Amino acid sequence: MLNKIADDIRPDVDPAFKEISVCYFPQLGYLLAIPIADDWHAQLPTVPGWDFQFASENAMYLKGEKMRDLDAHLGDIHTLIVEREIEHLCALQEAICQHTAALLRTADALAELDCLVALADAAAKFGWVRPEMTEENVLEIYQGRHALQELTVDSFVPNDAYLQGGKAAADEMMHEDQDQHVNGGQSLLVITGANGSGKSIYLKQVALIVLLAHIGSFVPAQGARIGICDQILTSIQARHSVSRLQSSFLLDVSQVGFALRQCTPRSLVLFDEIGKGTDATDGAALFAATIRHFLERPDGCPKTIVATHFHEAFHPSILPEWLPYQTAHMEITFSGSGSGMDSVPTSDEELIFLFRLAPGLALTSNAAHLARVFLVPEAIIERSQQVAELARTHNLAALLLEEEEGAAETEPQTSAATDDTLSDGSGRAKGRNEFSSHGHASKASSSLSEAEDRIRRFLEWDLEAEQEEGTDEVEHVHGYDSVRQKLAEIMT
Numbered sequence: 255m256l257n258k259i260a261d262d263i264r265p266d267v268d269p270a271f272k273e274i275s276v277c278y279f280p281q282l283g284y285l286l287a288i289p290i291a292d293d294w295h296a297q298l299p300t301v302p303g304w305d306f307q308f309a310s311e312n313a314m315y316l317k318g319e320k321m322r323d324l325d326a327h328l329g330d331i332h333t334l335i336v337e338r339e340i341e342h343l344c345a346l347q348e349a350i351c352q353h354t355a356a357l358l359r360t361a362d363a364l365a366e367l368d369c370l371v372a373l374a375d376a377a378a379k380f381g382w383v384r385p386e387m388t389e390e391n392v393l394e395i396y397q398g399r400h401a402l403q404e405l406t407v408d409s410f411v412p413n414d415a416y417l418q419g420g421k422a423a424a425d426e427m428m429h430e431d432q433d434q435h436v437n438g439g440q441s442l443l444v445i446t447g448a449n450g451s452g453k454s455i456y457l458k459q460v461a462l463i464v465l466l467a468h469i470g471s472f473v474p475a476q477g478a479r480i481g482i483c484d485q486i487l488t489s490i491q492a493r494h495s496v497s498r499l500q501s502s503f504l505l506d507v508s509q510v511g512f513a514l515r516q517c518t519p520r521s522l523v524l525f526d527e528i529g530k531g532t533d534a535t536d537g538a539a540l541f542a543a544t545i546r547h548f549l550e551r552p553d554g555c556p557k558t559i560v561a562t563h564f565h566e567a568f569h570p571s572i573l574p575e576w577l578p579y580q581t582a583h584m585e586i587t588f589s590g591s592g593s594g595m596d597s598v599p600t601s602d603e604e605l606i607f608l609f610r611l612a613p614g615l616a617l618t619s620n621a622a623h624l625a626r627v628f629l630v631p632e633a634i635i636e637r638s639q640q641v642a643e644l645a646r647t648h649n650l651a652a653l654l655l656e657e658e659e660g661a662a663e664t665e666p667q668t669s670a671a672t673d674d675t676l677s678d679g680s681g682r683a684k685g686r687n688e689f690s691s692h693g694h695a696s697k698a699s700s701s702l703s704e705a706e707d708r709i710r711r712f713l714e715w716d717l718e719a720e721q722e723e724g725t726d727e728v729e730h731v732h733g734y735d736s737v738r739q740k741l742a743e744i745m746t
Contacts, residue, residue: 256284263320268301276321280333282307283325285315373471380404382472385463386479391419391520393464393557397476400459401466404474411452411609412475415460417443419481420519420554421578440580441555442548445611446562447584448620452609453561454490456584457524460559461486464522483522483557487513490526503531510544519554526561538564542572549577563619583616584609 256276263286267274275287286304290313298309304316350357376382380401397412404410421441445453463473467480489509500508510528517523528544529537541564548555555578567573568581589604605623622635622642644652 259320259324260286263318266303266318266320271301277315278332280330283317283330284321284328285317286321287313287315289313370470373466376401377472380474382474383477385467385473385475385477387467388479388481390481391557392479392481393417393419393460393522394477394479395460395463395473395475396478398459398463398478399474400455401462401474403455403459413456413459413609413611415443415559417441417557417559419521419557422549422551422554440578442545442558442560442579444545444560444562444568444579444581444615445583446565446581446616446619448586448605448607448616448618449563449624451584451586451607453584454526455609456611457488457490457526457559457561461488461522461524482520484518484520485516486522486524487517488524488526489513489528490524501531503529506531507540514544514547517556519551519556521556523548523556523558524560525558527563528560529564534564538567542567545573545579546577549579565615565619568615580613581615582611582613585612586620 256278260274260276263276264274267286271288273289276284277287278284285307288301290298290309290311298306298314300306301316304318307315307317309315393415395415398415399410399412417440419441445456447453459474463475463478464480464483464486466473467478468483489506506528510525513523513525525544529540531537532540541560541562545560545567548558573579585608587606587608589606605620622639625635625638626632641653
């Protein structure tokens with residue numbers, strides 16, 4: 255309507271004003287708006303027959319006889335229209351609120367139907383099966399898959415899961431002759447294996463299958479028999495943020511502590527590499543203590559799956575074999591013809607993940623192979639493998655021997671005359687030429703002989719110092735100087 259009025263009054267306005275429009279302002283009425291040209295900033299022009307009202311950055315506003323006619327006939331009709339709309343909306347809200355309960359029930363029913371249709375569509379599209387829910391405290395999954403991970407890869411390797419919750423170490427010892435396992439399942443499963451072999455995915459797929467079964471959905475597996483769980487407690491992945499002021503280890507331990515306090519024999523507990531954020535020995539101790547606490551709970555162990563790299567924690571004196579837990583690992587192989595399953599690869603072999611769960615512990619985490627994949631220098635990788643093997647065999651003393659041998663090989667050769675000056679007076683040579691002229695065994699024997707000789711000379715010096723007691727002050731000072739001289743000679 256305002257655009258049509260602007261077209262009607264166009265003949266009454268100076269043609270020099272090429273663009274005009276009619277606008278409405280509450281309380282001000284209807285005004286003629288003329289855009290301000292660039293050359294008008296010094297002084298705005300006058301329009302014959304129109305009264306200037308005000309100007310903005312973009313336009314000046316005028317009121318004429320026809321604008322006053324609009325004020326008289328229409329007035330603030332826009333405001334009246336808005337007020338009437340508000341009245342109708344409020345009346346509609348009051349009418350709807352009288353049926354709140356029915357509308358909320360309808361919304362809940364539609365939301366539930368939407369979820370059921372989505373779950374049914376996913377089950378039909380991806381081959382999910384109906385799980386068997388039971389009151390028994392068991393978890394049996396046959397050829398289970400990760401509902402999301404399998405959609406992102408070309409092929410997904412399914413795995414089984416067998417757990418029986420509520421078993422305690424005391425019950426296991428009392429009924430060791432009776433087979434109370436579910437397909438060999440215990441209450442606790444420990445998974446080892448190489449980095450990137452699929453341990454975390456396995457933990458998450460078990461949690462998703464249990465969760466889907468409890469909300470009434472089919473599950474991604476060939477079959478499943480799932481006991482009712484009261485809660486799912488996890489320490490799989492911690493979210494880090496500078497605003498939380500917590501370290502990785504602190505977040506990890508807080509999740510583990512919460513799970514230990516809240517779990518019951520009916521719970522499902524999933525831990526992924528607990529204790530990895532601190533000293534390796536402390537972390538392994540925390541891992542072993544947590545496992546043993548679960549297994550020795552008086553009311554029984556919850557259904558628990560734990561992934562770890564702490565191979566040293568499985569020593570019989572730390573986690574005895576009579577404890578009711580089972581071990582498994584993610585299988586790997588290598589591209590070389592002479593490599594076997596879970597062996598240690600050579601530098602020219604490629605590690606291949608099979609993503610298949612197998613009984614028993616893994617021999618290594620294959621961290622060196624991953625370092626080689628990401629182009630860590632070969633010398634560093636070889637040294638790390640050597641040190642890891644010595645630590646695994648509890649032969650760290652060999653590192654000290656290597657250090658002594660390396661220092662001896664780098665020392666310059668000395669002359670026979672110098673060797674004679676290092677004699678202790680009994681004809682025994684201390685020269686380094688003699689040390690370096692023998693083989694590996696001779697070097698170790700010579701190093702040990704020198705150490706024994708130093709200790710013997712310290713003992714002889716101690717006896718000489720006791721014999722000098724009781725002399726006067728001058729002799730004591732002189733004896734002190736001789737002690738310093740003797741000590742310096744021994745250390746040399």
